[in-house]
Amino acid sequence: MTAMPAQSSRPPDATSRPDASMWLLNQVMDHSLDEGYEEAAARRAAAGGNPPRTLRDRVWLAVGLLLAAFVVTAGAAQARAGAPEVAREREELLERVRAGTEGADRLQAEVDGLRDAVAEGRRAALTEEGGERAELVGLLAGAIAVTGPGLELVVDDAEGAGTGSGAGPREGSGFSDTGRVRDRDLQRVVNGLWAAGAEAVAINDRRLTSLSAIRTAGDAVLVDNRPLVPPYTVQAIGDGEALREAFEAGPAGATLRDLRDHFGIRVTTGVRDELRLPAATGATTRYAVPVDPDAAPGDTGTRETDHDTEEDYTP
Amino acid sequence: MIAVLGLVLGIVIGVLTRPVVPTGLEVYLPIAVVAALDAVFGGLRARLDGKFDDKVFVVSFLSNVVVAALIVFLGDQLGVGAQLSVGVVVVFGIRIFSNVTAIRRHVFRA
Numbered sequence: 001m002t003a004m005p006a007q008s009s010r011p012p013d014a015t016s017r018p019d020a021s022m023w024l025l026n027q028v029m030d031h032s033l034d035e036g037y038e039e040a041a042a043r044r045a046a047a048g049g050n051p052p053r054t055l056r057d058r059v060w061l062a063v064g065l066l067l068a069a070f071v072v073t074a075g076a077a078q079a080r081a082g083a084p085e086v087a088r089e090r091e092e093l094l095e096r097v098r099a100g101t102e103g104a105d106r107l108q109a110e111v112d113g114l115r116d117a118v119a120e121g122r123r124a125a126l127t128e129e130g131g132e133r134a135e136l137v138g139l140l141a142g143a144i145a146v147t148g149p150g151l152e153l154v155v156d157d158a159e160g161a162g163t164g165s166g167a168g169p170r171e172g173s174g175f176s177d178t179g180r181v182r183d184r185d186l187q188r189v190v191n192g193l194w195a196a197g198a199e200a201v202a203i204n205d206r207r208l209t210s211l212s213a214i215r216t217a218g219d220a221v222l223v224d225n226r227p228l229v230p231p232y233t234v235q236a237i238g239d240g241e242a243l244r245e246a247f248e249a250g251p252a253g254a255t256l257r258d259l260r261d262h263f264g265i266r267v268t269t270g271v272r273d274e275l276r277l278p279a280a281t282g283a284t285t286r287y288a289v290p291v292d293p294d295a296a297p298g299d300t301g302t303r304e305t306d307h308d309t310e311e312d313y314t315p
Numbered sequence: 316m317i318a319v320l321g322l323v324l325g326i327v328i329g330v331l332t333r334p335v336v337p338t339g340l341e342v343y344l345p346i347a348v349v350a351a352l353d354a355v356f357g358g359l360r361a362r363l364d365g366k367f368d369d370k371v372f373v374v375s376f377l378s379n380v381v382v383a384a385l386i387v388f389l390g391d392q393l394g395v396g397a398q399l400s401v402g403v404v405v406v407f408g409i410r411i412f413s414n415v416t417a418i419r420r421h422v423f424r425a
Contacts, residue, residue, distance in 0.1 A: 025409070028406055028409045028410060029409055029413050032357070032360075032409070032410040032412075032413035032414050032417070033357055033360055033361060033364070033366075033414065033417075034354075034357050034361070034371060034375045036368070036371035036374065036375055037357075037361040037364070037366040037367065037368055037371050038366065039371075040366065040368035040370070040371050041365075041366035041368070044368075053369075057369040057370070058316075058317040058318060058369070059317060060369035060370050060372070060373050061317070061318045061321070061369040061372060061373070062317040062318050062320060062321030062322075063321060063373060064321075064354075064358075064369070064372050064373035064376050065318055065321040065322040065325060065355075066321035066322065066324050066325035066328075067325065067351070067373075067376060067377075068322075068325065068351040068352075068354060068355050068376055069321075069322050069323075069324075069325025069326045069329065070325040070326075070328055070329045071329075071344075071347050071348055071351040071380065072329070072348050072351055072352065073325065073326050073328075073329025073330055074329050074334045074336065074344065075344050075345060075347070075348035076329075076348075077329060077330070077333055077334070078336055078341070078344055079345075081333075
């Protein structure tokens with residue numbers, strides 16, 4: 001066993017077989033019969049012929065067979081008893097998954113309904129309380145749906161992007177493959193639209209407010225923490241034709257052209273006579289409160305909150 | 316005659332009592348079954364070879380089952396129980412196959 005025929009340059013000697021590496025398998029296959037039988041047979045032969053089988057021998061055999069039959073039967077019974085058990089557990093798990101999914105769906109529907117109700121109530125309150133001025137504020141804040149002429153941009157990933165093929169200059173953090181529209185592309189587009197005089201902007205029917213963030217998580221672009229699915233439809237309300245000219249003359253327009261020319265990102269621009277932009281959902285402030293006109297600027301209130309936070313972090 | 320009685324009795328006991336295998340021993344039962352089958356086929360082949368010995372049969376059966384269970388138990392303790400079970404099943408499987416092949420040669424002369 002010390003000789004390694006595969007590596008030695010010498011011709012293989014008689015002891016090394018061509019299937020030496022299969023030693024274990026050969027061993028198992030050649031010695032499939034228990035050696036005990038051979039030895040017993042040899043012993044009998046040495047004692048001179050086969051002695052007649054005694055009752056004890058027969059009982060031995062019967063006990064062995066009994067045990068073997070019992071073990072095999074017990075195994076079969078166990079397997080048969082276990083099969084429905086496993087299937088039942090699987091079914092129960094599936095049932096729980098289904099019930100959980102249904103519950104989550106129900107809750108999501110409830111959340112959506114309540115959110116709509118809140119938005120409705122806010123809109124009603126705004127129109128009631130403040131009249132004209134409140135409507136303007138709500139409109140600018142994205143709290144109420146708006147309609148008007150404007151510009152519609154459809155930005156889509158390049159043909160074949162997302163299949164993971166082809167690395168190019170646009171690889172880097174975030175999206176691994178090129179030809180995909182990234183958060184910062186959309187940010188530029190939206191900034192360009194604001195700069196060009198847009199009065200309200202929405203991406204894929206998600207209204208942008210002063211609190212909106214366009215960012216990336218994994219492979220998806222998020223607007224207000226909700227993932228978007230390409231193509232990205234950016235709608236901006238403004239003076240259609242003028243908006244388009246201003247946008248395309250600006251840096252954002254140049255960026256879009258670059259993306260189209262170099263990375264195959266598909267862009268279509270269209271002036272629309274009437275666009276409907278929905279109200280933004282869940283626009284609330286937790287910390288910002290209106291400044292009391294009588295109080296001096298730089299109220300101590302901010303300092304108090306600072307103090308609170310510091311205390312939270314004191315070990 | 317007594318042997319056949321033992322065989323039938325074993326099956327009957329297995330069917331009737333529906334033995335409840337303790338949870339801890341459940342994993343060893345399939346191994347024990349394979350070991351038992353190996354002993355049975357080995358004994359059958361020895362019978363046909365004219366080398367059968369009752370005592371060797373019983374002892375080989377018991378030792379097969381015990382050693383196989385011990386190997387798997389040891390593997391469980393070491394965290395490689397599944398792999399060792401596979402090893403035991405492979406070895407017994409090969410042995411059963413070659414024994415059945417020998418039996419087939421005896422019975423059908425082919």
